[in-house]
Amino acid sequence: MKNSLKNKFRTGYENLSEQPSQNLWEKIEAELENVQEKPEIKIERKFNFWKIAAVILLFISVGLLMNQLMNNKIQPNENQFAQKENVEKIIPEENQSKIVSKQKNSIQNNAPESVKIVDHESRDYSEKTIPEIKKIKSENEKTEFPEKNGIALKEDSPKSGKVHLVNEEKKIPAKKEKVKYVTAEDLLFEREAGKSLKEQGNDTRKLGDIGVNIEKPKSVKILGITVYSDENK
Amino acid sequence: MQKDFKHIFSLALKQERLAQKNIYEMFSGRMLAVAKSYVNSREDAEDVLVTAFCKAFSRIGECRDEKSFPFWLRKIVVNDSITFIRKNKNILYSDAGNVEEIGNEILDENEANFPDFDVENVLGQMPLGYKLVFNLYIFEDKKHQEIAEILNISEGTSKSQLNKAKKWLVEFFNQNENEKFIKK
Numbered sequence: 001m002k003n004s005l006k007n008k009f010r011t012g013y014e015n016l017s018e019q020p021s022q023n024l025w026e027k028i029e030a031e032l033e034n035v036q037e038k039p040e041i042k043i044e045r046k047f048n049f050w051k052i053a054a055v056i057l058l059f060i061s062v063g064l065l066m067n068q069l070m071n072n073k074i075q076p077n078e079n080q081f082a083q084k085e086n087v088e089k090i091i092p093e094e095n096q097s098k099i100v101s102k103q104k105n106s107i108q109n110n111a112p113e114s115v116k117i118v119d120h121e122s123r124d125y126s127e128k129t130i131p132e133i134k135k136i137k138s139e140n141e142k143t144e145f146p147e148k149n150g151i152a153l154k155e156d157s158p159k160s161g162k163v164h165l166v167n168e169e170k171k172i173p174a175k176k177e178k179v180k181y182v183t184a185e186d187l188l189f190e191r192e193a194g195k196s197l198k199e200q201g202n203d204t205r206k207l208g209d210i211g212v213n214i215e216k217p218k219s220v221k222i223l224g225i226t227v228y229s230d231e232n233k
Numbered sequence: 234m235q236k237d238f239k240h241i242f243s244l245a246l247k248q249e250r251l252a253q254k255n256i257y258e259m260f261s262g263r264m265l266a267v268a269k270s271y272v273n274s275r276e277d278a279e280d281v282l283v284t285a286f287c288k289a290f291s292r293i294g295e296c297r298d299e300k301s302f303p304f305w306l307r308k309i310v311v312n313d314s315i316t317f318i319r320k321n322k323n324i325l326y327s328d329a330g331n332v333e334e335i336g337n338e339i340l341d342e343n344e345a346n347f348p349d350f351d352v353e354n355v356l357g358q359m360p361l362g363y364k365l366v367f368n369l370y371i372f373e374d375k376k377h378q379e380i381a382e383i384l385n386i387s388e389g390t391s392k393s394q395l396n397k398a399k400k401w402l403v404e405f406f407n408q409n410e411n412e413k414f415i416k417k
Contacts, residue, residue, distance in 0.1 A: 004341045005340050006340040006341065006371060009340070009371055012352030013356075013371075016267075016270070016352060016353055017262040017265075017266050018262055018265045018275070019262055019265075020261045020262065020265045020279060024261065025257055027283050028257065028286045031284070031287045032250075032253070032290055032291070
C-alpha cells in the first residue's frame with residue numbers, strides 16, 4: 001500500500017520541521033553547564049564520605065590494636081582488683097563477727113557469765129570465809145564494769161586475772177567461728193591470683209617492643225667526651 | 234556530509250560545545266516538530282527539547298555510533314515528550330471494553346482521496362489521548378505491547394485508543410469535506 005493514507009501520514013510527518021526560537025540553544029547551553037557542574041559536586045561528596053569512612057576505620061583498627069596489646073596487661077590487673085575485693089569482703093565479715101562476738105560476750109557477761117564466775121570462784125574460794133566471797137563478788141562486779149567499757153584492768157590481783165582468763169576463754173570460741181568464713185574456694189583463688197602475679201612479674205614484654213634487639217653501646221663519644229654505660233659491667 | 238557528521242560526533246563525544254551546537258542546529262527543527270506532535274504547543278515542545286538535548290549531550294557516550302545518533306536522539310525526544318505530558322497533563326484513558334475494528338481502512342485508503350492533507354494540522358487537532366498511541370503506533374512503529382509499557386496502560390486500552398484515533402480521523406476528514414462542500 002504505497003499510496004495509503006498511512007504512508008502519506010508518515011512521509012508528511014518525517015518532513016515536518018519547525019524553526020526553534022533563537023534563544024533555545026542558550027537555554028540548552030546553560031542547562032548543559034549546570035549538568036556538568038553537578039557531577040563535580042557529587043564527586044566531592046563521595047570523596048567526603050570516603051574521608052569519613054576512612055577515619056572511622058582508622059579509629060576502629062587503632063582501638064582493636066590497643067585492645068589486643070593491652071589485653072595481656074589488663075588481665076592480671078583484673079585479678080588484683082578481684083583480690084582486693086575479696087579482701088575487702090573478708091574484712092567486713094571479720095569485723096561483723098567481731099562485733100557479734102563482742103555483743104555475745106557482753107550479753108554473756110551480763111547474765112550467765114557472772115553466775116559462772118561466781119561458781120568458779122566459789123569453788124576456788126570454798127575454803128575462804130563467806131565475807132571474803134562477798135568481797136570477791138563485789139570486786140567482780142566492780143571489775144566487770146570497766147571491762148564492758150573496754151578499759152584494761154590495772155589490778156594485779158589473781159582474782160582479776162582469773163576474770164580476764166574467763167573472758168578470754170569466752171572470746172576464743174567466738175574467734176574460731178571466724179575461721180569458718182574462709183572457704184577452700186577463697187584459698188584456691190588466692191593461690192591462683194598469687195600465681196598470676198608471679199607470671200606478671202616474669203613477663204618482660206614491653207609496649208612497642210617489636211622484638212628487634214639492638215645492642216647497647218658500652219661507650220659513646222659526644223663532642224670529645226666519652227660516656228660509659230653502667231649496664232653490663 | 235557523512236564524514237563531517239562523524240567528525241562532529243567524535244568532537245561531541247569529548248563534550249566540545251561547538252560540536253554540540255552543530256548537532257543542535259542539524260536536528261533541532263526536526264526534533265521540535267516531533268516534540269510538538271506530542272505536547273501540542275510550541276513552548277512546551279521547546280522545554281522538552283532543552284531537557285532532551287541536555288540528556289543527549291551528557292549521555293552521548295551511550296550512543297553506539299554516529300549513524301544511530303538521529304534515531305537515538307529521536308527516542309530521547311519522544312520519551313521526554315511523554316514524560317512531560319505525564320507530569321503536566323492528565324490523560325484519562327476510557328475503558329478498553331469494546332475493541333471495535335472500525336476505521337482500519339481509512340489508513341489504507343488511497344492518499345489521493347485526501348488532497349488537502351496537512352499532517353501538522355491533523356495532528357494539531359487530534360485529541361491528546363488518542364494522539365499518544367497514534368503517534369507511537371504510526372510514526373515510531375511501536376507495537377501495542379510496547380505502547381502499553383511506555384504509557385503504563387493495558388494493551389487493550391492501547392488498541393482501543395488507536396481505534397478511537399482512526400474513528401476520529403474518519404470524522405475529521407468527513408467534516409473537512411463537508412466544509413469544502415459548503416464553501417463550494
